[in-house]
Amino acid sequence: MSLHDEIHEQPAVARRLITEQRPVIERIARALSGRPIDLVVIAARGSSDHAAIYGQYLFGAFERLPVALATPALTSVYGVVPRLERALVIGISQSGRSPDVVGVIAGARGQGGATIAITNAADSPLAEAAEHVIDVAAGPERAVAATKTYTAQLIAIALLATAIGEGSAGAIGGSTADRWAALAALPDAMAEALGTEDTVASIARERAALDRCIVLGRGFDYATAREWALKLKELAQVGADPYSAADFMHGPMALVEPDYPVLAIAASGAVLPGMRELLERLRDQYRVDLVTVSDDPAVRAIGSAGLAIPRVAEWLSPVVSILPAQLFAYHVTQGRGLDAEHPRWISKVTLTH
Amino acid sequence: MSLHDEIHEQPAVARRLITEQRPVIERIARALSGRPIDLVVIAARGSSDHAAIYGQYLFGAFERLPVALATPALTSVYGVVPRLERALVIGISQSGRSPDVVGVIAGARGQGGATIAITNAADSPLAEAAEHVIDVAAGPERAVAATKTYTAQLIAIALLATAIGEGSAGAIGGSTADRWAALAALPDAMAEALGTEDTVASIARERAALDRCIVLGRGFDYATAREWALKLKELAQVGADPYSAADFMHGPMALVEPDYPVLAIAASGAVLPGMRELLERLRDQYRVDLVTVSDDPAVRAIGSAGLAIPRVAEWLSPVVSILPAQLFAYHVTQGRGLDAEHPRWISKVTLTH
Numbered sequence: 078m079s080l081h082d083e084i085h086e087q088p089a090v091a092r093r094l095i096t097e098q099r100p101v102i103e104r105i106a107r108a109l110s111g112r113p114i115d116l117v118v119i120a121a122r123g124s125s126d127h128a129a130i131y132g133q134y135l136f137g138a139f140e141r142l143p144v145a146l147a148t149p150a151l152t153s154v155y156g157v158v159p160r161l162e163r164a165l166v167i168g169i170s171q172s173g174r175s176p177d178v179v180g181v182i183a184g185a186r187g188q189g190g191a192t193i194a195i196t197n198a199a200d201s202p203l204a205e206a207a208e209h210v211i212d213v214a215a216g217p218e219r220a221v222a223a224t225k226t227y228t229a230q231l232i233a234i235a236l237l238a239t240a241i242g243e244g245s246a247g248a249i250g251g252s253t254a255d256r257w258a259a260l261a262a263l264p265d266a267m268a269e270a271l272g273t274e275d276t277v278a279s280i281a282r283e284r285a286a287l288d289r290c291i292v293l294g295r296g297f298d299y300a301t302a303r304e305w306a307l308k309l310k311e312l313a314q315v316g317a318d319p320y321s322a323a324d325f326m327h328g329p330m331a332l333v334e335p336d337y338p339v340l341a342i343a344a345s346g347a348v349l350p351g352m353r354e355l356l357e358r359l360r361d362q363y364r365v366d367l368v369t370v371s372d373d374p375a376v377r378a379i380g381s382a383g384l385a386i387p388r389v390a391e392w393l394s395p396v397v398s399i400l401p402a403q404l405f406a407y408h409v410t411q412g413r414g415l416d417a418e419h420p421r422w423i424s425k426v427t428l429t430h
Numbered sequence: 431m432s433l434h435d436e437i438h439e440q441p442a443v444a445r446r447l448i449t450e451q452r453p454v455i456e457r458i459a460r461a462l463s464g465r466p467i468d469l470v471v472i473a474a475r476g477s478s479d480h481a482a483i484y485g486q487y488l489f490g491a492f493e494r495l496p497v498a499l500a501t502p503a504l505t506s507v508y509g510v511v512p513r514l515e516r517a518l519v520i521g522i523s524q525s526g527r528s529p530d531v532v533g534v535i536a537g538a539r540g541q542g543g544a545t546i547a548i549t550n551a552a553d554s555p556l557a558e559a560a561e562h563v564i565d566v567a568a569g570p571e572r573a574v575a576a577t578k579t580y581t582a583q584l585i586a587i588a589l590l591a592t593a594i595g596e597g598s599a600g601a602i603g604g605s606t607a608d609r610w611a612a613l614a615a616l617p618d619a620m621a622e623a624l625g626t627e628d629t630v631a632s633i634a635r636e637r638a639a640l641d642r643c644i645v646l647g648r649g650f651d652y653a654t655a656r657e658w659a660l661k662l663k664e665l666a667q668v669g670a671d672p673y674s675a676a677d678f679m680h681g682p683m684a685l686v687e688p689d690y691p692v693l694a695i696a697a698s699g700a701v702l703p704g705m706r707e708l709l710e711r712l713r714d715q716y717r718v719d720l721v722t723v724s725d726d727p728a729v730r731a732i733g734s735a736g737l738a739i740p741r742v743a744e745w746l747s748p749v750v751s752i753l754p755a756q757l758f759a760y761h762v763t764q765g766r767g768l769d770a771e772h773p774r775w776i777s778k779v780t781l782t783h
Contacts, residue, residue, distance in 0.1 A: 115468045115516050118496050123680030137504045143471050143512045145498035150649045150676065151490045154700045155602055159496045163468050163516075177676065222681075249508055289642060289669050296503045311681040316642050316669055323503065323530065327476030328575075328664040331773040347507045363775070420684040422716070 080220035080312075080417045084403050085271055087225045090215045091396070092264040094232050098211060099240075102233070105193065105209045106240035112191055114165045120147035120181035121169040124223040124304060128169050128195075128230035131300040131395050135234060138249045138392060139242040139256075149177030158184035165191045167237075171218060171226040173201020182206045195233045197226045211237065221420050222312050224403050227304060228267070231396045235260060250392050259390035263397070266387045270400040273385050277404040280368065280382045285412025289316035290338035293325055293355070296348040301370075301395045301402065305340060308406035311420045313413055322348075322355050335364040340405075341380070342370045342398045346391030349373070356380065368405075370398050433573035433665075433770045437756050438624055443568045443578045444749070445617040447585050451564060452593075455586070458546065458562045459593035465544055467518045473500035473534035474522040477576040477657060481522050481548075481583035484653040484748050488587060491602045491745060492595040492609075502530035505537055514543035520590075521547050524571060524579040525778070526554020535559045548586045550579045564590065573771055574778050575665050577756050580657060581620070584749045588613060603745045612743035616750070622740045623753040630757040633721065633735045638765025642669035643691035646678055646708070649701040654723075654748045654755065658693060661759035664773045666766055675701075675708050688717040693758075694733070695723045695751045699744030702726070709733065721758075723751050 078086075117136045119129040126146070133144040142165075151157045153176065166185035168178045173196035183206045186192045194207035197215050204210045213229035239256045250256045290309070294302030299321045306319035317340075320329055333339065339359055343352040356379045359365045367380030377383020384401035386394075410417045431439075470489045472482040479499070486497040495518075504510045506529065519538035521531045526549040536559045539545045547560035550568050557563045566582035592609045603609045643662070647655030652674045659672035670693075673682055686692065692712055696705040709732045712718045720733030730736020737754035739747075763770045 115513070116496060116498065122677060126677070133498075133501055134504060137501060137512050138508055138510050141510060141513045143469060143498045143500075143514060143517060145469065145486075145496045147496075148486055148490060150652075150674070150701070151487060154649055154704070155491055156700075157491050157494060157600075157602065159490050160468070160494045161496060164496060247510075249510065296507050299503075307681050311684045314685055316671060316685060318669060318671060321503070324475060324479070326776070328660050328773075328776055330775045331664045332667055332669060333775065347509075348503070351507070420681075422683045422686065423679070423681055 078217070078219050080222060080224065081407060083218060083220055083225045084407065087228050087400065088264045088267040088271065090225050090229050091232055091267055094213055094229055095236065095260055095263070097214065098233065099236060102211060102236045102240045105237070106243065108209065109165065109191055109241065113163050114142065114191065115163040117142050117144040118147050118161060118164045118166045118185070119144060119169065120149055120166070120178045122175055122178060124227045124307060125169040125171060125230060127300045127304040127307070128227060128234060130303060131231050131297060132167065132234045134297050135238045135392060139238045147181045149181055152180045152184055153177045158188070160188070161185040161190035162188050165193070167193045167195060168203050168207060169195045169230055170203050171197045171223055173198040173203035179203050179206050195230055197229070220418055221423060222308060228396050228399065232263070235393060235396070250390060259393055263389065263393060266389045266397050267400060269387045270397050271404070273401060274404050277384055277401050278408040280384065281405045281408035282412045284338065285409055287315050287338055287409055289318070290340055291325070291329070291332065292317050292319040293322050293339065293341040295322040295352055297392055297395050298342040298344060298348070298398055301342045301398045304399055305402040305406065308403055309409065311423060312406050312417050313410040313415060315409065322352055333359065333363045333365050337365045339365045340368045343376050344386065344391065344394040344398055345372050345388055346394065349376070353379070370401055431572050433575060433577065434760060436571060436573055436578045437760065440578050440581050440753065441617045441620040441624065443582050444585055444620055447566055447582055448589065448613055448616070450567065451586065452589060455564060455589045455593045458564070458590070459596065461562065462518065462544055462594065466516050467495065467544065468516040470495050470497040471500050471514060471517045471519045471538070472497060472522065473502055473519070473531045475528055475531060477580045477660060478522040478524060478583060480653045480657040480660070481580060481587060483656060484584050484650060485520065485587045487650050488591045488745060492591045500534045502534055505533050506530045511537035511541070513541070514538040515541050518544045518546070521556050521560060522583055523556050524550045524576055526551040526556035532556050532559050548583055550582070574773050574776060575661060581749050581752065585616070588746060588749070603743060612746055616742065616746055619740045619742045619750050620753060623750050624757070626738050626754060627757050630737055630754050631761040633737065634758045634761030635765045637691065638762055640668050640691055640762060642671070643693055644678070644682070644685065645670050645672040645693045646675050647695040648675040648705055650745055650748050651695040651697060651701070651751055654695045654751045657752055658755040658759065661756055662762065664776060665759050665770050666763040666768060668762065675705055686712065686716045686718050690718045692718045693721045696729050697739065697744065697747040697751055698725050698741055699747065702729070706732070723754055
């Protein structure tokens with residue numbers, strides 16, 4: 078299995094995950110329903126941390142829960158275990174072997190906090206440490222760069238937020254039935270997004286000389302901006318710098334100049350008007366080289382190139398919008414003559430403390 | 431007043447803040463002491479967001495409270511107000527005019543959550559929205575890039591965490607008396623750090639051709655890495671990429687190659703052994719061009735250049751370690767012939783929604 082195979086495996090992984098794990102996750106949601114939960118804390122590193130950022134927005138949107146991303150160094154370096162009795166604590170790790178992530182979960186469970194592991198290794202230390210386990214069952218991921226385990230983690234979070242949010246239907250995502258239906262439609266949308274590979278490849282090959290760029294996203298797709306930038310760094314050695322559109326305007330915008338490469342995710346939904354305004358300004362005032370990911374042809378036309386995705390529910394956009402971004406990073410890497418399977422200096426499992 | 435003047439004003443601002451605001455902050459801490467607080471939520475943008483990251487570690491270390499950095503887009507874009515009845519919600523903004531930060535505070539106060547504004551504008555919308563106000567009283571900041579308001583925000587957070595933590599003395603920072611004493615010693619240490627400007631200037635001028643770099647910090651000084659990178663971006667147009675040392679090893683390390691510029695903050699304390707190991711590896715295996723900020727001469731000697739700071743309590747390190755970093759960014763900017771007072775494209779007050 079190569080990185081390229083793993084990218085294309087994602088719709089099948091998603092289909093299996095949604096079918097097989099929904100009952101497991103609904104059981105977890107029922108077990109949690111009696112507990113006083115005031116906040117969610119998510120511990121993760123690397124790509125899993127971008128799934129955590131997605132969770133930060135989604136648990137906020139569906140459950141109105143404040144979500145803290147754990148600072149594992151507090152425990153592993155300074156020896157402090159935060160008070161987490163009234164928290165739902167989620168550890169996300171592909172390998173389940175990151176000692177600092179395991180440490181946060183073990184500390185929380187010791188205090189009686191609710192704990193869930195989201196992992197691709199059901200027999201890992203993380204799965205052992207947590208009270209509940211969601212096995213994303215993506216199959217072995219051999220490439221160093223995470224792809225199918227990342228989208229599987231996103232889907233696990235979406236399933237969990239939907240199951241916990243039973244009855245809390247709101248403006249975002251509609252009724253609970255709408256949310257489950259949107260999830261069920263996801264694998265086909267993912268396959269459609271991956272079907273654009275030829276176009277993505279030619280846009281990416283034209284940018285094989287890319288050595289730095291800015292990556293913009295907002296709301297749910299801020300996670301996508303972070304993950305796209307990480308793929309470009311680890312695979313293609315591109316100095317890609319991700320921002321939420323709002324933070325970008327608070328300083329880093331000083332970096333751009335004519336032809337500066339800017340990548341942006343701008344899917345339909347509440348964030349689109351603001352994103353569109355910023356993208357038009359980047360084109361008209363600063364004349365950057367803009368590549369967009371969008372389901373909206375008019376938005377794709379703002380930039381010098383556009384990567385098409387099908388339209389899905391806004392809260393599920395990150396699961397689909399990352400797919401052309403992964404392909405883009407893969408083909409920039411190929412275009413640069415680098416080894417996409419074995420990025421230099423890094424290993425599949427990084428045991429940070 | 432120029433940016434350079436404002437940098438050098440910081441010890442005086444700190445001295446005034448510590449003297450004048452301590453009673454105000456102790457009053458706020460008493461007012462909060464009867465409330466059930468399970469978590470802290472901090473809303474901020476730009477440099478203020480780096481002060482928020484410092485708060486994330488410090489409230490964790492002193493109060494054992496989980497700290498969430500607010501995602502203002504949830505409220506301003508998606509219309510969701512998270513449940514914050516049992517939260518202490520802090521808004522940090524120099525101007526007090528960022529609508530998205532004001533929105534988080536107003537939403538929390540409407541639910542009966544405890545709210546505090548940390549601002550340089552005591553008559554701003556943010557100060558009006560919050561129940562309690564800490565006026566950092568840094569005087570007008572005319573340069574677009576924040577310097578004295580950033581260190582003042584850090585100190586306001588340190589004062590608040592110390593006042594709230596009365597009686598919760600622990601391994602970090604020692605007794606409450608030790609903590610107040612460490613705060614009182616800060617202005618002199620800041621003046622000493624700024625006294626190294628000639629050395630910093632010559633190291634920075636040698637790197638005027640810098641166009642990208644990685645900035646590493648960990649624990650409390652992760653905030654410093656973020657803020658240093660932002661100064662380099664907005665002032666000197668350097669594509670500076672900040673990481674916690676742990677996250678760096680989960681992928682972005684693939685970017686480095688011989689002579690790649692790496693800046694690192696490595697002050698004495700619990701994070702130093704891990705930082706030292708990483709820095710030695712970067713030197714020995716990858717032969718990067720390493721510039722360190724440290725109070726430890728042996729750590730400064732690991733790199734090709736070292737910026738000296740005096741030793742302060744580890745939890746206060748960010749207040750001092752950012753000072754040579756600001757000077758470094760200033761002199762790189764001068765060396766590149768750019769205007770440090772008016773960075774291109776950005777304005778002092780950014781009204782993001």
